[in-house]
Amino acid sequence: MENAKIVMKKYTMVLVLLLVTLFFTWVTNGKMLLPPNVNNLIAQNAYVFILAAGMLLCILTGGNIDLSVGSVVCFVGAIGGTLMVNSGWNIFVCILVMLVVGGLIGAWQGFWIAYVRIPPFIVTLAGMFIFRGLSNVVLKGLTVAPMPNNYLNLFNSYVPDVLGGPKNFNLTCMVVGIAGCLIYVFVIIKSRMNKVKNGYELEKLTGVIVKGAVICIAILAFTFRLAQYKGIPTVLIWVGVITGIYAYITSKTTAGRYFYAVGGNEKATKLSGINTNKVYFIAYLNLAVLAAVAGMVTIARLNSANPTAGTNYELDAIGACFIGGASAYGGIGTIPGVVIGAILMGVINLGMSIMGVDANYQKVVKGLVLLAAVIFDVVSKREKNK
Incomplete structure (x- = not known):
């Protein structure tokens, strides 16, 4: 009986994903699992997998989040799109520039969070406004399109x-x-x-x-x-490579275990000789670079760079992490769990879209699912500590 409870708890979200998929398949008369819709599930949610892999590392350090990633996606995409379309730069040079910009943004925010110890919420909230504003400055409020075909072949073919x-x-x-x-x-x-x-x-x-x-x-x-x-889809290869690398890092490497250690007990981790400031810095540097990759994927999918791209992307990434089993207190969470969370969110979005559910009600459902996941985490911890 005890083993059954452990198994049920371990695979709760997998069972939920299965039930939700079966439900939407039933109410949509099988449309949910049609080949084009299965493809759309990946294409429309690729950015969630990419951002959530990096967001998990930030959450592991103590429940910290990054509110700026959606704006960083837009800003990096704006720079890349402008250089490729308006200036005619080589796509590989543009990709390198986008990665460097993402890295610089991550280093900027990581410095204030890790070494000056300004709360991540404040730093990334400021970043959300700063980089959204800079995106509009770069694009001059206009949409830049279309992207070069050889660029689309890398991310949208x-x-x-x-x-x-x-x-x-x-x-x-x-x-x-x-x-x-x-x-x-x-x-x-x-x-x-x-x-x-x-x-x-x-x-x-x-x-x-x-x-x-x-x-x-x-x-x-x-x-x-x-x-x-x-x-x-080529974007599935990008998603597979990124999630595979981060699954290996978090489960098989010493550096990956540092994030769990900091989230579990930062003081004890510091006393054991681990540079906790460096762990925080790497977490936010890493996420900004992944946001740059998500920016590349986004402008390829939209075939344009526009000032509203990336809106609410940070919330989707955070939601995927918590729904996938990451603890709101830090120290707990896995990449496979994040993948399950991202797929679940994608299935809910796609299923409701096929049903024609109003976009506002879709947000209500996503909010309730996220709240339920966090409540489950908190209640489970409370029962464990009794």
Whole structure:
């Protein structure tokens, strides 16, 4: 009974995601899972995955957030779009410039937060106003469009079917899905063998098999739907690489564990010899660079740079983190959890859009989901400490 409770608690958001997906599939008469809509789920929410991966590191340090990322997305996109469209700069030079600008913004905000110890809320709130205003200055209140085709090919196109499948089915996409499942199974088996070799406690084999089967089925179903549309979106590759890197950093590296340590107990972490100021600085520097990447993705998806781009992006990223299991107090949270949170938000947005729900009511639902996730976190901690 106790094990069942632990499993239910561990996979609560996965079950919620499954139920919400089934609900919207039912009320939309299956439209939710049509290939174009599955593709839109990725294309429209790519920025959430990218920003949430960086936002998690900030939240881990003690529940801190960055309110400026939406404005940074707009500002970086405005600079890149202006240079590419109005000045005709090489796209790779523009990409480098956008990354450097993001890094400078992160260093600026990280300095005040980490070394002067101004509260992150205040620094990033100021940044939200500053960079939104600068975006309008750069764009002069106008929309810059369209983006060069070779730039769109990097962020807003599809991987061609190099295996030469049928006309309406991208065989390459399906093969990638199958390969992904095989790699996942190999990693699970290798991890279990290492635990046996080192004498670590093992998870029940039944649970491992069931979890592996569910994940593989989800991967195959997802890639099958994409294969029925246009194949693998290039933006999915960017999202996959970024979330994969950050999943490895947070779970397998010493530097990644520092963020958890600072959020768990900053004083103890400092006494153990870890430079906590540097941890804060890296968290905000990192997030601003990811905001620059999100800016690249955004102007490619919109095929333009405009003064309103990135509005409320910071709230979507924060919501994905908390819904995905990150603690409002810091020290708890994972990249897989963040991915689940981002997908859940995307499914809710897409499902309500297909149903024709008013945009204002969509915001109400998202707010209630976020509140429920945080309440769950607080109540769980309270019960654990009893």
